[in-house]
Amino acid sequence: MAENTVKLHYNVDPDDFTVAGEASGAVKKVLKQLGFSPDVIRRVAVAMYECEINMVIHAQGGHIDVEITPEKIRMIHTDQGPGIKDIDKAMQEGFSTADEKVRELGFGAGMGHPNMKRYTDDLKITTEIGKGTVVDMTVLVK
Amino acid sequence: MSEKKELLYHSVRLETDFCKGCTTCMRYCPTQAIRVQNGKAKIIREKCIDCGECVRRCPYRAKKVLSDSFDALESYKHNVALVAPAFCGQFSKAVNIDVILTGLKHIGFDDVFEVARGAEVITEKTKEILASKNHDGPLISSACPAVVRLVAVRFPSLSENIIPLTSPMEVAAQMARKEAMEKTGLSDEEIGIFFISPCPAKVTAVKQPLALEKSAVSGVIAVKDVYMRLAHALQGVKEVEKLSVAGKDGIRWARSGGETEALGISNYIAVDGIHNVIKMLEELEDDKLNNIEFIEALACNSGCTGGPLNVENEFVANSRIRNLSENLVGKPIDYDGISLFWDKKVDYEPYSPLDPDINEAMRKMQLMEEIYNRLPQLDCGSCGSPNCREFAEDIVRGKAQERDCIFRLREKIEMLAKEITELSKMIDE
Structure with a gap:
C-alpha cells in the first residue's frame, strides 16, 4: 500500500569519502524512529553503507532510493559508473578492483558485495559495462 | 516499559531559577535530550545519559548534579573514601598519593581505598576475556x-x-567493605563506602545501576565538594601515612588511553569526549571496525580527569597523575569473593518510536518530512528544539507547534498582513 511507504531519496557525491555513509546514517536514524528491531537496522545500515562506498569508489556517485514499509526495507542504488565486469567474481570475498590509492585509504578489501549478500534477503545487481549499475537490495522484517 | 522509564533516575538536574533559557545546553547535548520551553530548559529523561555535558556548558550554572553531601557520613559508624585515580590529579600541593589519602583521613573519613586497585582487577579480567577469543567484533569497555x-x-x-x-x-567498593568489616568487626550496614566522583554518570550508576541489582557504594560525593576541605587539610598533614598500594596500571585509568595501555594490546581505539564516542559507535554499528579488538570509550574529554565535577584543568591533572604514578608498582590483589560481572543484561531502552503502531509511525514520519521541508533548516534553536529535524519530530509527537518557529511565524504574519491590506482595499472601493 502506497500510503504505508516511507520514501527517502539521497544523492551520493563522487570521490568524497568524507560524506560517504551519510545516507546510511540517515536511514539508520529513520528506522530507529519507526521502531524497527536492532537486527533489521544493523543489516540495512551495513548493506547500504557498503553500497554507498562502492558508488563513491567506483562509480562517481549516484543516487539511492529507499522504500520502507512495515514488512520490508528496499534500497535501490543507481549509478552511471563503469559497470561491473564479472559479477560472480565481485561476489567473492577478498576480490576487489579498487586501485592502490583507494586501498591506501583502507577501502577495497573485497568485502563489499559479500557483505551486501550476507546482510540482505534479496540482492539484485543489474549492470551494463560503460552505462552503470543498479543494486537493488531488500531486507525483510521478520 | 513506560513504567520503567518513569522510574529512570537522573543525577543531572535543572536549577530553574538560574536558567535563562539561552539554549546553550540544548545545542551541546549529545543525545538531543534538552528542549527550551517557556523560557526554561527541560531535560527529556528517557534521552538523558547523565554525561554532564550540559553541566559543563551552562553559562549560568543552572545545571546541577544531585550528589550526597558530607553529612551523609553521619549515618555510618565507619566511613571509607573510595578514591578514583582522577582525584589524585586535583591538588597542586600533593607531592605523592599518600599525602592525598592521609588528608582524607583528616577531613572525616576513617579509611581510604583506591579505585585504581579495582581497575587493576578489571584489567586482569579484561585481558583474560580478550585472550579467550569467544567474542564477535570489537569489545567495548564498560x-x-x-x-x-x-x-x-x-x-x-x-x-x-x-x-x-x-x-x-x-x-x-566491595573490597573496601570487606576490608573494613575485617578491620573493625562492624556489620555491613554500619560501614559507609563513599565514592568521590568526578562526574554525574557515576552518581547515577550508584543510585540506579544499569546492570547491577544494587551498588556496593553507599553514597557519592562530588570532587568539588571535597576539594576545599581537603586542600586546607593537606597543609596540616604532618605525618604522611603509607596508604597507597595501587600501581601505575590502575592509576593511569584516570586519563583517556590509560585503561588500554594497561592491557598491553595494539589493535585498539581509545576515544574520549561524548561527541567523539558517538561518532565511533556509529562506525562500529556500520561494521567498519573489524580489525579492532578493544574500544575504550570515555564520555569526558581527556578521560575521567575531564569530568565536570572536577576542579583542576584536565590536562594539568593528567600531567600530574603521570608524574605521581610513574614509578608505582601495584601489589597482587586478592579478589576472592568479589563479584566482577554484571548481574543482569543491559536492555535496549530506546527513546520511544514515533508511534507504537508502525503504520501510524510511518504516517508521522511522512508528515515529519513534509514539515521539515517547510522549515528554514538553519538549526537556530529559537523554537526550543535543538535543530529543525528534531523540531519537526517534536511537532509530530505533539510536543511543539509549527508557529514556534520564528521564521514560519513571520511568513504567516506577512501573509496575514497582505490579506488585511487586500481587505482594507475592498472597503475603500
Whole structure:
C-alpha cells in the first residue's frame, strides 16, 4: 500500500569519502524512529553503507532510493559508473578492483558485495559495462 | 516499559531559577535530550545519559548534579573514601598519593581505598576475556557509565559488544567493605563506602545501576565538594601515612588511553569526549571496525580527569597523575569473593518510536518530512528544539507547534498582513 511507504531519496557525491555513509546514517536514524528491531537496522545500515562506498569508489556517485514499509526495507542504488565486469567474481570475498590509492585509504578489501549478500534477503545487481549499475537490495522484517 | 522509564533516575538536574533559557545546553547535548520551553530548559529523561555535558556548558550554572553531601557520613559508624585515580590529579600541593589519602583521613573519613586497585582487577579480567577469543567484533569497555547508558538508548545492536564486567568503582567498593568489616568487626550496614566522583554518570550508576541489582557504594560525593576541605587539610598533614598500594596500571585509568595501555594490546581505539564516542559507535554499528579488538570509550574529554565535577584543568591533572604514578608498582590483589560481572543484561531502552503502531509511525514520519521541508533548516534553536529535524519530530509527537518557529511565524504574519491590506482595499472601493 502506497500510503504505508516511507520514501527517502539521497544523492551520493563522487570521490568524497568524507560524506560517504551519510545516507546510511540517515536511514539508520529513520528506522530507529519507526521502531524497527536492532537486527533489521544493523543489516540495512551495513548493506547500504557498503553500497554507498562502492558508488563513491567506483562509480562517481549516484543516487539511492529507499522504500520502507512495515514488512520490508528496499534500497535501490543507481549509478552511471563503469559497470561491473564479472559479477560472480565481485561476489567473492577478498576480490576487489579498487586501485592502490583507494586501498591506501583502507577501502577495497573485497568485502563489499559479500557483505551486501550476507546482510540482505534479496540482492539484485543489474549492470551494463560503460552505462552503470543498479543494486537493488531488500531486507525483510521478520 | 513506560513504567520503567518513569522510574529512570537522573543525577543531572535543572536549577530553574538560574536558567535563562539561552539554549546553550540544548545545542551541546549529545543525545538531543534538552528542549527550551517557556523560557526554561527541560531535560527529556528517557534521552538523558547523565554525561554532564550540559553541566559543563551552562553559562549560568543552572545545571546541577544531585550528589550526597558530607553529612551523609553521619549515618555510618565507619566511613571509607573510595578514591578514583582522577582525584589524585586535583591538588597542586600533593607531592605523592599518600599525602592525598592521609588528608582524607583528616577531613572525616576513617579509611581510604583506591579505585585504581579495582581497575587493576578489571584489567586482569579484561585481558583474560580478550585472550579467550569467544567474542564477535570489537569489545567495548564498560568502565564509563555514560557510555553504557548511551549504548542502551541509542546503539541497540552494540549492547552485546560491551564487556559485562562491573566497574573498578564497584570492585573497589566491595573490597573496601570487606576490608573494613575485617578491620573493625562492624556489620555491613554500619560501614559507609563513599565514592568521590568526578562526574554525574557515576552518581547515577550508584543510585540506579544499569546492570547491577544494587551498588556496593553507599553514597557519592562530588570532587568539588571535597576539594576545599581537603586542600586546607593537606597543609596540616604532618605525618604522611603509607596508604597507597595501587600501581601505575590502575592509576593511569584516570586519563583517556590509560585503561588500554594497561592491557598491553595494539589493535585498539581509545576515544574520549561524548561527541567523539558517538561518532565511533556509529562506525562500529556500520561494521567498519573489524580489525579492532578493544574500544575504550570515555564520555569526558581527556578521560575521567575531564569530568565536570572536577576542579583542576584536565590536562594539568593528567600531567600530574603521570608524574605521581610513574614509578608505582601495584601489589597482587586478592579478589576472592568479589563479584566482577554484571548481574543482569543491559536492555535496549530506546527513546520511544514515533508511534507504537508502525503504520501510524510511518504516517508521522511522512508528515515529519513534509514539515521539515517547510522549515528554514538553519538549526537556530529559537523554537526550543535543538535543530529543525528534531523540531519537526517534536511537532509530530505533539510536543511543539509549527508557529514556534520564528521564521514560519513571520511568513504567516506577512501573509496575514497582505490579506488585511487586500481587505482594507475592498472597503475603500
